[in-house]
Amino acid sequence: MMFSRYLDSASTIMAAIGGQRNLANHMHNFATSIRAAITQYGIVNDPTYGQVYAFEVDGFGSGMFAFPPTSLSPPSTDFLVWR
């Protein structure tokens, strides 16, 4: 969440530098693909709250739930409002 969100915002710096359009696109596309992977693999079902972001996953189906305070960080990085 933090990495993909700031990789995307840093891609706008790279685009503004001039002459780095390919690298800027690369950064944006990588950020977008990570976001899609988070949506696909990082959301798990909680018996009480339904669909929630896991704290950690392994991609095989195992995962860990809340581990404060790190799990409280997504709002602070604007990941949840980043589009």
Add this chain to the structure above:
Amino acid sequence: MWLRDSANQMQSYLSLLKANTSTSSLASLYRGVINLQARYILSAPHCNSFQPPVESGLPPTQNQALPDDFTPPVANTTVFECKYELDSLAAFLEISTNYYQATGDVAFFGKFEWVSAVQMILDTTEALLVGTYASNGSVNAVPYTWMRTTTSATETLSNEGRGNPVQEGTGLVRSMFRPSDDAYVSLFQAPSF
């Protein structure tokens, strides 16, 4: 200097940051942090904490009595600790974003090593998209391993420094340590990536 901590310490000043070319300005302090972090990332992109820059005249500090065993190896006179934490690289991108959005100083980013550091971050993270096992069941080579002589399970990595297995082809970036510097149980960590 810790990449994550130095970036977050600067957040305290963010509301006061504005464009300023003076070397005694807050903007110059931001530029110094970003440039120093870029230097560190280019020298050892998997590491989270670095020895003082040579310009400071401060001697390196030894972290552990028995030096950590990790690949790719970096001298402990350059690096204080080399736990790979994705949020450390994210912190560099965060402070870069903070500085750019507050000052609009795009020229700074083209002038020094920022572009090279970003390329290094991409190379490092994309190499860690690899899963633990290949489709035929063999174990893939991993570009980073880390082990410490310790009595605490969260201070070293299982599977000879590789960490627990992760699935191939998810599009998630593997990371080995949490922002708390503890080892992960499952190596794809949502808040970091």
